[in-house]
Amino acid sequence: GAGVSQSPSNKVTEKGKDxxxxxxxxxxHTALYWYRQSLGQGLEFLIxxxxxxxxxxxxxxxxxxxxxxxxxxxSTLTIQRTQQEDSAVYLCASSQSKRSxxxxxxxxxxxxxxxx
Amino acid sequence: xxKIEQNSEALNIQEGKTATLTCNYTNYSPAYLQxxxxxxxxxxxxxLLIRENEKEKRKERLKVTFDTTLKQSLFHITASQPADSAxxxxxxxxxxxxxxGTGTKLQxxx
Numbered sequence: 060g061a062g063v064s065q066s067p068s069n070k071v072t073e074k075g076k077d078x079x080x081x082x083x084x085x086x087x088h089t090a091l092y093w094y095r096q097s098l099g100q101g102l103e104f105l106i107x108x109x110x111x112x113x114x115x116x117x118x119x120x121x122x123x124x125x126x127x128x129x130x131x132x133x134s135t136l137t138i139q140r141t142q143q144e145d146s147a148v149y150l151c152a153s154s155q156s157k158r159s160x161x162x163x164x165x166x167x168x169x170x171x172x173x174x175x
Numbered sequence: 176x177x178k179i180e181q182n183s184e185a186l187n188i189q190e191g192k193t194a195t196l197t198c199n200y201t202n203y204s205p206a207y208l209q210x211x212x213x214x215x216x217x218x219x220x221x222x223l224l225i226r227e228n229e230k231e232k233r234k235e236r237l238k239v240t241f242d243t244t245l246k247q248s249l250f251h252i253t254a255s256q257p258a259d260s261a262x263x264x265x266x267x268x269x270x271x272x273x274x275x276g277t278g279t280k281l282q283x284x285x
Contacts, residue, residue, distance in 0.1 A: 166218025
């Protein structure tokens with residue numbers, strides 16, 4: 060079946076503009092994660108959705124960042140008033156239900172965001 | 176706060192040898208630990224999961240150990256091949272949330 064997809068693959072935007080990044084998880088996966096990876100750095104956790112529970116937003120770096128997940132499937136990460144330090148690769152991952160104790164995450168190819 | 180440490184230096188080994196990568200963590204008691212492989216320009220790919228009550232896990236040429244007393248996991252690739260060249264990330268976790276290390280870049284030289 061299809062893996063996790065993300066769009067766009069690349070996004071160049073001017074400082075101060077808003078951007079929306081999209082993630083389509085694997086069908087049936089109830090958990091969805093957003094991470095940020097700067098050049099040569101590890102993955103920085105941003106936000107986690109699990110089913111209908113309130114999302115874990117503890118990793119969002121500022122109130123300029125927000126995310127939603129509609130219908131338990133597609134997710135959108137929005138960055139308002141982008142800054143140059145927001146430039147990074149934004150990765151989305153999905154995972155099966157916690158009841159299966161399957162914790163492996165399946166990652167999308169990422170969106171490379173460049174703020175000029 | 177939680178801290179995950181992996182060798183920041185790249186690891187270069189000769190083809191056919193065993194590569195050993197280290198992951199140390201502090202201020203953390205994970206229920207399990209995952210290892211992922213990441214190739215340039217791609218998202219990480221899951222390799223193995225080892226739980227806190229398991230000492231060792233194997234999958235083909237891969238072997239992972241988990242020492243909760245030392246707060247350390249070792250990741251071994253036996254009979255390494257140039258195709259094993261990549262960055263390897265450890266990710267200790269609890270529930271459905273993990274914390275990723277910065278990764279170790281492995282280069283297998285033919």
